[in-house]
Amino acid sequence: MSGPATAAVVSERSSPTPRPGKLPTTISRRRAGHGRGHMAVLVTALFISVLVSLRFGAHPLSWPDLLQLQFPSWAGSAHTDRETVVALLYEIRLPRVCAALLIGAGLSVAGASYQGLFRNSLVSPDILGASSGAAFGAALGIMLSLGIVGVQALAFVTGLGAVIGTFALSRAMGGSHSALRLVLTGMVVGSLFMAGIAVIKTLADPYSKLPLITFWLLGSLSSVTRGDLWLLAPPVVIGSTVLLLLRWPLNAMALGEEEARSLGVPTGQVRMWTLISATLVTSVAVAVAGVIGWIGLMVPHLVRFWIGANHRDLLPSSLLIGAIFLLWADNLARWLFVVELPLGVVTCACGVPVFLLVLRRSQRAWSN
Amino acid sequence: MRLALENLSCGYTRSPVLTGIDLTVETGEFVCLLGPNGSGKTALLKTLAGVLLPLAGRMNLDGRSWDEWSARDRAGRLAYVPQAHAPVFAFKVIDLVAMGRTARWPLWSGPTEVDWQAAERALLMVEMEAFADRLYTELSGGERQMVLIARALAQEARFLVLDEPASSLDFGNQVRMLQTLRRLVRDGMGVLMATHHPEHALRCATLVAVVGEGRIQQLGPPAEVLTAEHLQEAYRVPFLVSTVFDHNCQPIRICVPHIN
Numbered sequence: 001m002s003g004p005a006t007a008a009v010v011s012e013r014s015s016p017t018p019r020p021g022k023l024p025t026t027i028s029r030r031r032a033g034h035g036r037g038h039m040a041v042l043v044t045a046l047f048i049s050v051l052v053s054l055r056f057g058a059h060p061l062s063w064p065d066l067l068q069l070q071f072p073s074w075a076g077s078a079h080t081d082r083e084t085v086v087a088l089l090y091e092i093r094l095p096r097v098c099a100a101l102l103i104g105a106g107l108s109v110a111g112a113s114y115q116g117l118f119r120n121s122l123v124s125p126d127i128l129g130a131s132s133g134a135a136f137g138a139a140l141g142i143m144l145s146l147g148i149v150g151v152q153a154l155a156f157v158t159g160l161g162a163v164i165g166t167f168a169l170s171r172a173m174g175g176s177h178s179a180l181r182l183v184l185t186g187m188v189v190g191s192l193f194m195a196g197i198a199v200i201k202t203l204a205d206p207y208s209k210l211p212l213i214t215f216w217l218l219g220s221l222s223s224v225t226r227g228d229l230w231l232l233a234p235p236v237v238i239g240s241t242v243l244l245l246l247r248w249p250l251n252a253m254a255l256g257e258e259e260a261r262s263l264g265v266p267t268g269q270v271r272m273w274t275l276i277s278a279t280l281v282t283s284v285a286v287a288v289a290g291v292i293g294w295i296g297l298m299v300p301h302l303v304r305f306w307i308g309a310n311h312r313d314l315l316p317s318s319l320l321i322g323a324i325f326l327l328w329a330d331n332l333a334r335w336l337f338v339v340e341l342p343l344g345v346v347t348c349a350c351g352v353p354v355f356l357l358v359l360r361r362s363q364r365a366w367s368n
Numbered sequence: 369m370r371l372a373l374e375n376l377s378c379g380y381t382r383s384p385v386l387t388g389i390d391l392t393v394e395t396g397e398f399v400c401l402l403g404p405n406g407s408g409k410t411a412l413l414k415t416l417a418g419v420l421l422p423l424a425g426r427m428n429l430d431g432r433s434w435d436e437w438s439a440r441d442r443a444g445r446l447a448y449v450p451q452a453h454a455p456v457f458a459f460k461v462i463d464l465v466a467m468g469r470t471a472r473w474p475l476w477s478g479p480t481e482v483d484w485q486a487a488e489r490a491l492l493m494v495e496m497e498a499f500a501d502r503l504y505t506e507l508s509g510g511e512r513q514m515v516l517i518a519r520a521l522a523q524e525a526r527f528l529v530l531d532e533p534a535s536s537l538d539f540g541n542q543v544r545m546l547q548t549l550r551r552l553v554r555d556g557m558g559v560l561m562a563t564h565h566p567e568h569a570l571r572c573a574t575l576v577a578v579v580g581e582g583r584i585q586q587l588g589p590p591a592e593v594l595t596a597e598h599l600q601e602a603y604r605v606p607f608l609v610s611t612v613f614d615h616n617c618q619p620i621r622i623c624v625p626h627i628n
Contacts, residue, residue: 119456245476252467255455262417262450263523264443264471309457312478 038307042320046101049327053097056331059088091226099224099232100330101323103285104295106236108322109315110278111296112303113243116254116311117274118179121304125282125296128186128275132193133162134286139200139213148223151216152231152287158193159283163275165189179257218342219292221330232288239281240319242273247311250274254311293344294351295322295329305358325350369395369430369526371416371446371558376425378408378415384423385411388583393575395526395558398550400569400590402562403579404603409562412579413531416560417448429527443471447520449530452512454505461507461515462500465490468522483522490522491515494548509536514545521552528552530561534568546572566594566607566623578602594623 055061065085067074075082110125118127126132137158141151163186170185197217204210249270252260257267285292299322300314307313326343329350333341371393377384385408393399401409414420416427418439427434429445437445447468459467465487466479473479479487491497494514499507504515513533520528528549534542542565550572553559563569569576569590576593578586580602586593599607606626611619 116457121456248473248478249470249475251459251463252470254457254459255464255467256453258414258417258419259450261419261439262414262443262448263467264418264440266439266475270475304457309459310463312463 038313038317039320042317042324046320046324049324050097050101053100053327053331054089054093056335057088057093058334061085061088095226095229096221096224096330097327098229099221099288100327102229102232102236103221103289103292104299104326104329105319105323106240106281106285107292107296108299108318108325109240109243110281112300112311112315112318113246113250113274113278114296115300116250116314117271118183119254119256120183121301122297123183124293125278126190126286126291127183128166128279129162129189129193130159130279130282131286131291132190132197133165134159134283135217135291136162136193136196136200138216138287138290139197139204142212142216143200143204143209145209152228155287156231156283159286160279162189162193163279163283215342216290217344219290219344219347220333220340220342221289222340224288228288232284235280235284239277242277243281244315244319246270246274247315250311250315254309289343291344292326292347294347294355295326298351298355299325301358302354369445369558370428371527371560372426372428374426374428376412376415376427377423378411378420379423380411380420382423384582386579386582386584387424389425391577391584391587393527393558393560395556396553397558397574398553398572399558399560399575399577400563400573401560401577401579402564402566402569402602407579408582409579410531413448413529413560413562416446416529418442419448440471443523443525445525446527446529447523447525449513449516449520449528449533451531451533452509452516452536454512458503458505460500461491461496461502461504462487464504464515465500465519465522468519469524471523486524487518487522490518493521494518495544510538510541513537514541517545517548526556527558527560530559532562532564534563534565542568566599570594570621570623591621594621596623599623599625 051066054066055063059080062079064074064077065080068078068082069085069089078085080088107125111123114123114125114127115121134155138151138155140158141154146154166182166186166189169189170182173181173185201210201213204213249260249265252263252265253267253270257271260267260270282296300318303314303317303321307317326347329346330343332350333343333346336346373389373391376389377387378389379385389412391399401412403409411420415422422434429437429442462484466483468490469479469483469486472483488497488500491500494517496511496514496518499511499515504512507515513536517530517533530549533545537545546568549559549561553574561568573590576586576588576590577584578593578598585602586598594609596607596609603625606628607623608626609621609623611621614620
């Protein structure tokens with residue numbers, strides 16, 4: 001902006017004329033390839049993480065154990081016979097790895113979308129009460145001895161119900177949906193369900209039911225079966241796809257709804273679809289694996305710091321990094337101690353230092 | 369193309385802050401909107417931008433009534449430049465400018481090479497091309513305002529609606545911005561600008577509207593509207609209107625508030 005000093009009196013002749021011939025194409029070229037490098041690295045990391053994760057567990061598998069499935073010549077150096085490996089992989093390891101990938105990816109994309117929509121980087125995907133609603137349903141299900149399917153179904157229904165309740169209350173408070181009112185109502189509804197959980201914990205049998213409820217409230221993938229994937233995969237895949245499709249208009253929404261509307265974005269539609277999709281993903285994730293905190297808040301932060309704020313690149317990268325992160329958190333939960341740790345404990349323990357580091361470095365970037 | 373307001377009422381709630389607005393902006397016209405704080409200038413501009421709904425009256429754009437236009441089509445014809453702001457997320461300048469073209473794609477799509485080039489062209493027009501890869505949040509208020517104008521240009525609309533764009537600019541940037549706007553008007557754009565500077569209206573406008581007490585008080589060519597009495601009436605302070613001569617001995621009218 002430091003052009004030559006312009007005379008105080010505006011004269012027609014000094015008006016700058018555009019230079020249509022001179023277009024710096026370097027930016028365009030850089031834009032076109034932007035983010036591809038990251039994505040290649042992340043997809044590779046994801047692939048390696050999955051392969052390594054298949055070996056972890058109560059019965060460790062060696063590389064020859066895995067390789068013999070595809071190449072029978074490796075069977076000689078394998079420690080475990082083929083049938084056991086197949087059973088272990090298809091019944092236990094693969095469902096668990098797939099669940100970790102789906103939940104990690106889904107929660108991270110939902111978190112990134114919520115943060116953009118509510119223009120607040122401290123918002124997590126359970127802000128509208130989805131987690132605490134689902135947790136209440138699960139605790140209730142455990143207390144009533146409903147069995148695993150019943151617990152999951154009840155968790156999913158109460159999770160969705162909590163978010164619908166948040167919307168209904170927020171609408172009852174005033175004419176239109178303001179983002180702030182929605183967040184505040186979500187907090188109120190969330191704490192109401194937390195109170196409900198506290199009541200159930202007080203009433204539940206302290207020897208048989210309470211440990212289960214507590215473990216579930218901290219999140220775990222230990223009980224995931226192949227059948228759970230049928231419940232988990234469709235909502236997560238559909239919800240994440242919708243969120244990924246809406247990632248450019250989300251950029252405009254992140255500037256504020258008024259501005260987005262003036263840019264021609266149908267703000268009501270974008271907000272509705274984003275909220276529905278993110279809530280669906282969050283509710284089903286909590287229903288299957290319990291409350292896994294931090295990931296939906298932290299992963300988008302990390303990615304924003306790494307590759308920038310543009311949701312076009314932020315959402316796909318959050319998806320991949322979230323999947324990798326939860327996979328390794330689950331590996332750690334299985335491997336760290338003899339007893340399996342709750343997953344929420346691991347995500348929190350890993351998340352806090354990473355988060356503080358990012359905060360510190362970004363602070364430095366801001367002060368410059 | 370023509371933007372016609374007939375007996376329009378606008379405001380933030382059900383009670384209007386401005387009523388009975390009759391105003392026509394043609395492409396190639398530069399209309400300035402003056403008035404004291406809280407007189408409803410911003411409400412009018414936000415109504416035009418589609419942020420607020422009109423409370424009464426009619427708005428016509430390109431011969432069609434306002435409600436016949438979708439938000440998407442309207443954004444392709446009328447671009448709104450808000451006051452420089454600080455978004456929560458640190459978007460790159462080029463990304464922010466490309467957001468001006470959002471209405472051109474279906475909802476699930478994003479910018480293509482054509483759009484990035486249009487964004488760069490828009491930055492070039494406000495001489496901000498060197499800032500393309502900088503973070504918007506790290507720019508000064510004046511630079512941000514120029515980026516927001518570039519975003520509106522990337523929108524490739526025929527009408528530009530600006531809300532006090534000069535308020536965060538220093539003298540140099542004010543002049544450069546007005547020159548840019550005047551060039552756009554010469555190239556066939558219609559500009560409607562709210563301003564607190566009668567000077568800017570005198571220098572650039574083809575038509576001036578002074579609002580106050582809930583309606584348009586004065587409407588006409590700048591030389592007729594921007595008199596000491598009218599300005600005094602609007603702002604309730606005395607004004608001095610005089611004539612100075614530039615390097616070529618051309619007379620130039622100036623008007624300044626008088627502080628005694």
